[in-house]
Amino acid sequence: MGEHVAFVLRTEANERGEGDHPLEVIEVAAAIRLRDVLGVDDGDAVSVTP
Secondary structure, three states, rough: OOOOEEEOOOHHHHOOOOOOOOOOOEEEEEOOOOHHOOOOOOOOOOOOOO
């Protein structure tokens, strides 16, 4: 599937464990629509490497 440059978005509340998502759930932003490129939907597991 290749590599794509992206970054992690996390609100302060989520970082404290008080937000809408548990700590193991992240939001990833990129210049491309990753859902389409990677063929994933909400709840799908993906690997993220630094």
